[in-house]
Amino acid sequence: MPAISIERAERLKRLPPYLFAMIDKMKQEAIAEGKDIISLGIGDPDLPTPGHVIEELAAAARRPENHQYPSYEGLLSFRKGCADWYGWRFGVALDPRTEVLSLIGSKEGIAHISLAFTNPGDYALVPDPAYPVYEIGTYFAGGKPHFMPLKEERGFLPDLGAVPADVAKKARLIFINYPNNPTAACAEAGFYREVVEFARSHDLIVCSDNAYSEMSFDGYQPASFLSVPGAKEVGVEFHSCSKTYNMTGWRIGFAVGNADVLAGLGAIKTNVDSGVFQAVQEAGLRALTADQAGVGEMRRTYQRRRDVMLEGLKELGLRANKPKATFYLWVKCPGGYTSMEFTARLLKTSGVVTTPGVGFGKSGEGYVRMALTVPEPRLREAVARIKKAGF
Numbered sequence: 001m002p003a004i005s006i007e008r009a010e011r012l013k014r015l016p017p018y019l020f021a022m023i024d025k026m027k028q029e030a031i032a033e034g035k036d037i038i039s040l041g042i043g044d045p046d047l048p049t050p051g052h053v054i055e056e057l058a059a060a061a062r063r064p065e066n067h068q069y070p071s072y073e074g075l076l077s078f079r080k081g082c083a084d085w086y087g088w089r090f091g092v093a094l095d096p097r098t099e100v101l102s103l104i105g106s107k108e109g110i111a112h113i114s115l116a117f118t119n120p121g122d123y124a125l126v127p128d129p130a131y132p133v134y135e136i137g138t139y140f141a142g143g144k145p146h147f148m149p150l151k152e153e154r155g156f157l158p159d160l161g162a163v164p165a166d167v168a169k170k171a172r173l174i175f176i177n178y179p180n181n182p183t184a185a186c187a188e189a190g191f192y193r194e195v196v197e198f199a200r201s202h203d204l205i206v207c208s209d210n211a212y213s214e215m216s217f218d219g220y221q222p223a224s225f226l227s228v229p230g231a232k233e234v235g236v237e238f239h240s241c242s243k244t245y246n247m248t249g250w251r252i253g254f255a256v257g258n259a260d261v262l263a264g265l266g267a268i269k270t271n272v273d274s275g276v277f278q279a280v281q282e283a284g285l286r287a288l289t290a291d292q293a294g295v296g297e298m299r300r301t302y303q304r305r306r307d308v309m310l311e312g313l314k315e316l317g318l319r320a321n322k323p324k325a326t327f328y329l330w331v332k333c334p335g336g337y338t339s340m341e342f343t344a345r346l347l348k349t350s351g352v353v354t355t356p357g358v359g360f361g362k363s364g365e366g367y368v369r370m371a372l373t374v375p376e377p378r379l380r381e382a383v384a385r386i387k388k389a390g391f
């Protein structure tokens, strides 16, 4: 029998080359050679989910009423928990019935929102470098990303005034993400006010990704886009239990803000997925409402790692800004290296895995991202090995 042709759709063929697959191959080769790898490559917390959250899941999983399809918008109790959390944390009032939507991790909502609001040919304004999902969600919906370069001299904030008028006119969505992955930059209320003004004058929907709002240091408290006047009229914010509570594997997040935007996203979700396992929602609710001491412990752990690694980088003569939030260091490549070359060099000579900045977009060239997801002794070991190997 003749074989059928397993031809991929254009939307998949058009995807930018997956650099991370190349790094993974190099990493696998190094492991096969028996090298001890220190991976600073992936933004996934190494700390465990808090015990009380696991207990809640176990208890909730035993209740038969949780075994059926959940509602796509989420349990009202979970959405109320999210609204209360936004209230005490950011001073933002939300109606849990219409202004909160549960998500299968915030990535799911970010990937789907373009399907609700982008027609073929429409633009989306996407930061560069960035979490790849903004760009890919735009492609999948038939839209065109317009990249807003994030430059060090502007504190890695986009220059909204530099977006061409005709592009802004045809744009439906703008994505922003502070505290930022991969640059670790933060934004203040002044920037968010500027974004609200920009969205109003160009009639576009703001999608703020605030996954790292709780992963902050030195007493710094990142803001929410929704805490500035008028924000709820123009946009939504994506949030997640993943980074705050070490729950990346659990797949629970939420979107909050403009009710019409959330209804549009919800209309996609009713047709694509059937919501989040209710026991996981109950566990997420527990995480949001229980004593938050563990969050403070998480902050102290990453702050110590940040300081250890910054000190080490200084010894090596490498430069990175001191982040006020996120568990990333955005490290300038030493002279002459592209980010891919520097990544390959660190892996080959020292067994240290980093992520090349160019993997997050063209403007990420010249940097590598280090994720502080290994214990302090391993960070010290990484520095010692790089020092010994030189570059």
Ligand SMILES: *Cc1c(COP(=O)(O)O)cnc(C)c1O
Residues within 6 Å of the ligand: 043, 104, 105, 106, 107, 108, 131, 177, 181, 209, 211, 239, 240, 241, 242, 243, 248, 252, 253
């Ligand atoms: C980790 C991360 C998320 C969270 O993803 P989940 O799907 O909620 O696990 C969202 N945005 C950015 C920029 C991230 O780095």
